[in-house]
Amino acid sequence: MENHVAKELEAMLKETQPSFTTKSCCIYKVPHEIRQFKEDAYTPVLVSIGPLHHGNSRLVTMEGHKQVYCQHLVEKSEASLSDLVSCVQQLEPQIRACYSENIDLTADELVKVIFIDCCFIIELFLRSYEHKTEDDDVILSKVWKKVRVIFDLILLENQVPLFVLEKIYNLAFASRLDSGRFPSFMRLAADIYFSHFNTQGVLLPAAGSSIAHFTDLLRYFHLPPSHRIPSRNFRPLVLDHRASELVEAGVEFQVNKSSHGILDLEFEHGILKIPHVIVNDRTEVWLRNIVALEQCHYPRHHYITDYVRFLAQLVNTNKDADVLIKARIIQSNVSGHDTSVAKLFRDVDKNIIVVNHNANYLQICNDLNAFYEHPCRTKIATLRRDYFTTPWKTAASIAGIVLLLLTVIQTVCSILQLHS
Template sequence: MNRYMENHVAKELEAMLKKAQPLFTTKSCCIYKVPHEIRQSNEDAYTPGLVSIGPLHYGNYRLVTMESHKQVYCQHFIQRSEASLSDLVSCVQQLEPHIRACYSEKINLTVDKLVKVIFIDCCFVIELFLRDEWMRNDAIFSKPWMWVRVIYDLLLLENQVPFFVFEMLYNLAFASRLNNGGKFSPFLRLAVGMFSKVEKQGVLTLETSRIAHFTDLLRYLYLTPFHTTTPRERGQLVLGHGASELFKAGVKFQVNKSNHDCILDLEFEHGVLKIPHILVHDKTEVRLRNIVALEQCHYPRHHYLTDYVNFLAQLVNSNKDVDVLINAGIIESTIIGNDTSVNKIFSDVGKNILMENYNANYLQICHGLNAYYKHPWHTKMATLRRDYFTTPWKTVTFIAGIALLLLILLIQTVCSILQV
């Protein structure tokens, strides 16, 4: 009896283990559920508030209202397309295994159901992008608040469809107009044009095949070839002093206006820290959180935006630090209320993030700033400039005082000589 039970359990275990699958089973995996440790500090920053795209948030009762509107957009896209509905659906059906492999989570949808979800969502997004160019008399575009919320929902890591699906549907739908030099732009250019309206960042220089999805596209808009080839080193990115302390030690802060047009271009030399202009608004935290989450999951050894957030969090960790960068023209905040929330954004985004290497340039900058602060001569000179040379009147008074002191010493010396 015992032997029978053992064999029965062994067979059940064998059957169960055969079905087991490891996490991230393929190299195609690029769309992730944000780890609990990261998302717990701000659940809403990773959750769509108006429209779901892809299977991870499909069926969310909060997003049901937009489903009918997505279907209306889908109908208009089909009418606009030169390919038939059957051909468009067949395209997604052929891609279904590759689409499913792109998600880190197991998708509990049948093949047919997943095809329907992906098809409607992709048609909705493409039609949305096309309407932005030619059809502004629309329920979404007539309400700016709704348009902005939809666009930012499209940038969330969990709210993604692989980029290649959009491209293949778009190319199939408008094949003749794309190939014959018509007015239709390539889908990548269309997407960049759309997101550039809410995120004024750099110019994309990478080929389409490198882009996994819209969150990845946003990340690439922040990067340049200069940064993707910057060496990385193991170590700790530790800045021992905030901006206000560094300012008191004589460090000058300036807006970096380099030709790279990239917010990651930090420079420190001859006591001057140059940082590109930073516009902080209500969606800055959402944008940074999703890019950092993507880098944590997908770019564990090339997390350049995470390095940047880590550095800024240490540089502006108090109200006084933020004021220093605002006064220098580096930070511009459009957040209604107290600008002290700026430092909280950077500190919160960087929480529960694990890193094993860093941008070598940032490590060098931290080392240089820490060494500059420790040098006693720099602090004394900064105090002298702050106390005696901040205004023309103080400068004149100081020079007059020194001249008077020298004159007194000279008179005393002459008197001493005459007495002898």
Template sequence: MEAMVKKAQPVFSTKTCCIYKAPHELRKLNEDAYTPKVVSIGPLHYLGNPRLVTMEAHKQVYCQHLFQRSEASVAELVSCVQELEPQIRACYSEKINLTADELVKVILIDCCFVIELFLEDEWMINDALFSTPWMHALVIINDLILLENQVPFFVIDKIYNLAFASQLNNGGEFSSFMSIAVDSFSYFNKQGLLPPAANSIAHFTDLLRYFYLPPLHRRPSRVSRVIVLGHSASELVEAGVKFMVNESSSSHGCLLDLEFKDGTLRIPHIEVSNITDEIWLRNMVALEQYHYPEEHYITDYVAFFAHILKTSKDTGVLIKAGIIDSISGGNYDSSVANLFGDVGKGPMLANTNVDYLKICDDLNAYYNDPWNNKMATLRRDYFTTPWKTAASIAAIVLLILTVIQTVCSILQVK
């Protein structure tokens, strides 16, 4: 026992680790959302899934193409990864059952593949791999944003800088790797953000999260409370709450900017694709559970929507308001509610965005105000259609005239 205890070491270091297996509580709800479909990147899914083996040969072809045009020799590129091998291994939460040489090989091939993929040369467009119906850019991108399917960003960046040193340093045709990575994930980058430096991003899942956060100076403070919202979207509508698209937020693209003012809840427009959105939501939430336990802004967003979207009726409210749209088409009311409900299950919340807490407090207070409920009932029962509105106004005018006539009659009698 003493010998065993002396040899005991932490599974991973919280200071260096940034690539994790999704928490069991999240993973069991949808394993496919964390598992690559086409290509494995990094050691966690390396040869662990038979359907990914085919891509290994393609990755080697891409790696060969980068070697052919690299300014650095193969030996120099290998040496670069060898020097970084201990740092790379320390980035993973799981024990990597590969020798140093095996891990260097996996990382180098995967990094070269990603670089060539992002450069989008003509030879790749004509590649038979991408001419097949089941293979297109979004399939690859979906695999590249998975938390378990990552290599550290600093490694790819260093290989890229070594391979194209002169084109980068002397104003050549190559942009920084951060720039081409941002371009490759432009579908998610509605705000048009560019991280300040390569060392500010841990990997592609982290880059994706960066796209959805407000700029650093606009990020709300956090307090040790959890979201409590007692009423769903359809219930809030019955109390008189209006839902509208947050146009001001849409202009700068921050999905997290919610606003409640004067009885109106403004929410940025959401495009819902059953596959893509579930993947990025689940993986960013998983990343925050481990890497950002005190700053889980994406998890706050999911938790809020899990409260207001409990049924297809609630989703219908947001669809009618133009807040939720679908690029997949079809009847998706129930699937959207289930999406946020499922993703919202499991995460642990240490604290919450103060802006969301205030919105929830204000919504609860608005719902519980008797005056708001009475006014909502009045609008719902008497002013929902032009005919009802006209009839109600006519009735009110008739009532007022009747009262005036009665008063005049009383005065004449006196």
């Protein structure tokens, strides 16, 4: 007798398609266990890009402005609207495969969304390159909107594949690119629009690089050069003592002025060198989105996540943060009574799952732990903690030592008088 349930299951399984292809996927919905702690850090405020936030009622206002930008781009393009749209249509299957979620849009609908969003981004970048700040420009004429759009464009969920942007740009301005009148799209993005994030002056990636989108570009800015990328090890990253405790044991904190980026940490001869970093209200946004990208896309090469994890253990309290701020390693511009440097790094590190770590950081943790645990250092730390933590305790301890010395001297003098 034929089993009708088995037959229905067989038909269902034949129609089943994977939600995304691992090899092609590069744009992800941030996992709930990470997203739940601060949804605002992953959600666009003004402008949606790509299909994941398309149709969000909070972002509808910008749709008309995106279309205006798109129209201006098409008007200055060397290629016709038909040719530009055909370019996106040909890429539609590849574009769809880049997203981790099933896109509930037809092929034509997805082409329209991607086309308008790409043209909007290209026009925005060109206006920034040409320093256009007309009073009627809805974005560039208002600083607060300009900044918010920049941060919307780095969100992991708010991306379009970089190869689509480059294809449209190269098609629209072929002769101007050939003559050198226009920079490459990558230069527009890296050297002009997102230059603020390129604090270490990283050179542009080579043509045909594997950078997937703008969140990935920000990660690229903070990685060391390819020939200096450290090896990885499957041991856990454990720092047993916080910054304030390490100071008590004699560790000195200094800015690493010879660093190639924020990841370059060094510990030698009792000195922990850490590159200078500015921490403000927006630091958490770019850190969270790069860490989320690494969690989803670079599960075995999460160098930014390692950095966050190390600092989360080093700077566990406001007292620890003060150590790094006093050493000028951290420049804190964080505002708000419920926010602190220590809380920021702890929060970004929550619910992150890793399988290996930066071998350099592992060695630094081992060396710091060993430095602190040395019997001599332990006694010094105990003395500082018990007798020199506040000005009053310090004064009282010094007074006690002086009094003890005077008593010893007086005793010695008395003994000498008795024998004279």
